[in-house]
Amino acid sequence: MASTDSTQTGGGRAHIPRRTLRTDRWWVGPLLTTLGLATFVVYATLRVFQQDHYWVPEYHYLTPFYSPCVAQQCAPEAALFGRLPVEFPPLVPYALVSLPILLLFRLTCYYYRKAYYRSIWLSPPACAVREPHRAYTGETRPLMRLQNGHRYFFYAAALISLVNTWDMLIAFFHGTGGGFGVGLGNIIMLVNVVMLWTYTLSCHSCRHVFGGRLRSFGTHPVRYWMWSRISTLNNRHMLYAWLSLATLMITDAYIALIASGTIEDLRILN
Template sequence: METTVTPPDGATPARARIQIPQRTLRTDRWWLGPLLTTLGLATFVVYATLRVLQQDHYWVQEHHYLTPFYSPCLAAQCAPDAALFGRLPVEFPPLIPYALVSLPFLLLFRLTCYYYRKAYYRSIWQAPTACAVREPHRSYTGETRPLMLPQNAHRYFFYVALAITVINTWDMLVPFFHGTDGGFGIGLGNVIMVVNVLMLWGYTLSCHSCRHIMGGRLRSFGRHPVRYRLWTGVSRLNDRHMYFGWASIATLIATDAYVALMASGVISDLRFFN
């Protein structure tokens, strides 16, 4: 809504925004979405932080289950069979994650993700909280501040996340060949890890950067039919990027919790075969 401001004699009337004292005139539950988003993100951050710093109950030797939060396990304290790339010759100090190399890049990959940026900009930073709701900030600076500049490096974090997803896939395949008697076997842990890896691949491949890599710089799709098909497939996944983002968070927690409960002796793996 606009109103006309009376100018001095001879000047052109100026238009200014009407000042509404209320934060919003909306009567629906516009705050519910941002609230749930904040609770969801906070739950994942708190849970993941506590588990990473716990430095225990991350590996089930009997079936070779390794939680994604500790992969790849690089510290000298890691169980020998849990260290896919071997162990560094030094023990990590307390509170240093065993997966020191992968975790920062995975965090940055999600932190700079286009969807998650929208999620925490709206729910936590409140810029804006919702449509037709006044922001608490007096000015808009975009992503020009020093702490916001790494957002543009999302495409580079994608390459590292892609490599880590391949490692997670290997971690998922290994337990199939460590059944109860040492041969091929399938348990509930295998099923949970398969679902988790599928969600991780869905989230990674549906990334906007992946879509851009497939066909973002092509001037003619007709001259690149293979990349066009890849771009089309990734574009379909991209429509579900938000759902893969939340599903992968849920399956990461479920996988880690299942491995932790088994490693601590609280539960045993439900075996379907061998």
């Protein structure tokens, strides 16, 4: 006997007119994901185009949203790798080199793809929930083929992580009086760098770099050791993806508050 929610047609699959028969709050996950991604995108966009309060010369704090600072308008001390000889138009980010790379790295990340496919594009929004699209095209359309470049964006993002690491390290040697010092800003920057590396190294592409295209792990013990450690990190890639977004905003907000004179850095040593 067919239920009121489905009818049997021609011995094939049951036709279910409802979007889903689930009774739990399946929409909470996609909603929270959308809100989380939107919060970061809005905050990062406002800060990138603010083009101010990004640099604390007393302690050499440079926010990761402006690193490396390459615009002619950058403070000379903040441009550790030099400045381009032309001034950027108002809506061009000071960190023109790094931001597109990091955006493409995260946009094509396997986890983030799953996150925004389900929560924003609703393809599908949840298990056993019908998606609103009439046809499924996967990643076959021209623009979607950009996703295949994730492995290359990984290499570039690793270089940017090295730049962020250098920013963090050099700040320890710009305490009060120019010597070694530790402030709350140093600790926040350190935590942020750790989370950026954890997210980057737990990437599926990084795992493939060390363990892909091998016929036998037995003849490559070092690569196997690296692959197994990265695989352990990869199990929590989703967690690191969200934590790294949080530490990026916290680091930027803290440096911006100090640079604007709203608060003073809490000094621990020197």
